[in-house]
Amino acid sequence: MKKQSILANGILFENPTFVQLLGMCPTLAVTTTLQNGFGMGLSATAVLIMSNILVSALRKIIPDKVRIAAYVVIIATFVTIVQMVLQAFVPSLYASLGIFIPLIVVNCIILARAEAFASKNSVGKSALDGLGMGLGFTAALCVISTVREIIGQGTIWGISVVAAPLEPIAIIGMPPGGFIALGIIIATINAIVKKRGGNK
Numbered sequence: 001m002k003k004q005s006i007l008a009n010g011i012l013f014e015n016p017t018f019v020q021l022l023g024m025c026p027t028l029a030v031t032t033t034l035q036n037g038f039g040m041g042l043s044a045t046a047v048l049i050m051s052n053i054l055v056s057a058l059r060k061i062i063p064d065k066v067r068i069a070a071y072v073v074i075i076a077t078f079v080t081i082v083q084m085v086l087q088a089f090v091p092s093l094y095a096s097l098g099i100f101i102p103l104i105v106v107n108c109i110i111l112a113r114a115e116a117f118a119s120k121n122s123v124g125k126s127a128l129d130g131l132g133m134g135l136g137f138t139a140a141l142c143v144i145s146t147v148r149e150i151i152g153q154g155t156i157w158g159i160s161v162v163a164a165p166l167e168p169i170a171i172i173g174m175p176p177g178g179f180i181a182l183g184i185i186i187a188t189i190n191a192i193v194k195k196r197g198g199n200k
Contacts, residue, residue, distance in 0.1 A: 006125060010132025016109045017140035018189055023109045026100045027141060028178035034157050037145030038138065039093045043082050043101060045134025048110055050078045052130035055118040071114040076105045109137060147181050148172050 016022045023044075030036045054074050055062075062070045083101045086094040094101065104110065113133055118126040149155055152173030154162030162168060171177050 006128045007132040007135075010129065010134070010136040011139065012136070014133075015136040015140060016133055017137060017144075018186055020109075022112065023107050023137065024182075026103065026107065027144065028175065028182065030097055030100050031141055031145040031148055031178060031181075032152070032173050033096075033149045033155075034142060034145040035093065036096055037141035039086075039090070040097055040100065041134070041138025041141040043086065043097075044104055044107060044110065044137055045131070046082050047075060047078045047104055048113060048134040048137075049127055049130035050081075051075045051110060051114055052118040052126040053123055054078075055114045056121060056123045056126035059119045067119065068111075068115070071111060071119075072105065075110055075114070079104045109133060144178075144181055144185060147185065148177060151181075152177060 010016070014020060017024075017027055026040055026044075030040045051071070051074050055071055058070075058074075079102060082104070083094070086097075086101060113129060117129045121129070146156060149157075150161060151169050152171070154160055154168040169177075172181060
């Protein structure tokens with residue numbers, strides 16, 4: 001598989017959020033603001049890349065019977081590092097994301113890529129796969145966050161963008177709003193893809 005294909009798979013064709021519908025818990029929970037969505041996306045991307053690299057490097061050493069447990073330990077190590085970095089350098093983001101940073105350990109996107117790709121491919125390809133999936137996840141979180149923050153709060157990255165007479169729709173910033181926004185975005189993407197497929 002070509003390098004460009006590996007990257008494109010994660011960002012577009014196998015996007016973990018919009019195509020595979022993985023990692024829905026953090027997707028719905030942290031996308032109330034663009035800052036939160038972007039921070040979570042970058043954190044998950046860092047863990048994806050580092051864990052994919054190490055799993056790939058150790059793929060011939062890790063016994064088959066304990067591979068899942070080994071992957072979880074590897075992922076947990078990198079999540080702890082990311083958590084400590086955020087707490088030290090971006091404490092406001094760390095406080096805002098809260099429990100969802102340590103919960104990256106059980107994010108099915110990361111474990112799935114370790115099992116499905118990194119354990120079967122070279123270090124270089126695994127790093128690209130982690131980057132592609134991470135960028136796809138980050139892009140999805142940013143799209144959802146942008147929609148929810150603008151409609152729900154009338155701001156983008158904390159800056160007001162809605163004219164005074166227009167009232168934000170508060171429910172979009174609440175948990176039910178996450179489902180509504182995600183559903184509308186996925187439906188829109190599917191409609192565009194179907195239309196383009198029909199025009200070929």
